Amino acid sequence: MPQKHTALSVEIKSLFVESRGSAGKRTLRDLLKRKGIFVGLYLVRKLMKQQGLFSKQPRNKENGQIFANHLNREFTPNADKTTVLCGDTTYLKVNGIWCYLTVVMNLYKKQVVGWKPTLSHRDNARMERWFRRFKYERMKGRVFDVKPRCR
Numbered sequence: 001m002p003q004k005h006t007a008l009s010v011e012i013k014s015l016f017v018e019s020r021g022s023a024g025k026r027t028l029r030d031l032l033k034r035k036g037i038f039v040g041l042y043l044v045r046k047l048m049k050q051q052g053l054f055s056k057q058p059r060n061k062e063n064g065q066i067f068a069n070h071l072n073r074e075f076t077p078n079a080d081k082t083t084v085l086c087g088d089t090t091y092l093k094v095n096g097i098w099c100y101l102t103v104v105m106n107l108y109k110k111q112v113v114g115w116k117p118t119l120s121h122r123d124n125a126r127m128e129r130w131f132r133r134f135k136y137e138r139m140k141g142r143v144f145d146v147k148p149r150c151r
Contacts, residue, residue, distance in 0.1 A: 005047060008037065008039065008043075008047060009047050009050070009051060011032065011035070011037065012028055012032070012044065012047050012048060012051070012053070013051055013053065015031045015032070016028065016048070016053050016055075021053075021055065021056050022055055022056065022057060023055055024055035025041050025044045025045045025048060025055075026041065027055075028044050029041055029044050032044070084106070084107040084108060085104055085105065085106055085107070085113060086104070086105050086107050087102060087103065087104040087105070088102070088103060089101065089102045090103075092117075097119070098119075099117050099118065099119055100117070100118050100119070100120065101115065101116070101117045101118075102115065102116050102118075103115045
């Protein structure tokens with residue numbers, strides 16, 4: 001390793017440790033640029049590889065409980081037994097901005113009972129959890145189903 005890259009390698013290593021191993025070559029290049037050190041991606045990648053630094057991203061965490069599948073894909077509820085609420089979250093582009101929309105529908109009446117547009121999918125996840133909690137507190141004999149989301 002050339003002498004001029006020794007100081008750069010030390011700087012890359014310290015920034016990598018500060019990021020707890022999550023910074024990759026692009027992030028490290030941007031962090032170096034903020035400190036006034038201008039280098040290319042190739043050099044950052046090469047120095048990371050020489051030091052054995054590989055970025056690792058945290059795994060996704062489930063932000064809620066997994067509930068039992070009471071419907072078993074039978075989406076034609078009987079009015080006598082239960083009222084089935086079904087919810088889904090999707091995203092839409094509105095005026096050039098991506099927005100999330102959660103809709104809750106009564107499957108028997110085929111009627112929308114609640115909806116909420118937000119800029120963050122976390123807010124819509126809160127709405128889904130609220131409806132699930134609502135199911136247990138106020139809706140004895142009713143079911144709320146949320147379709148699994150793909151992100």
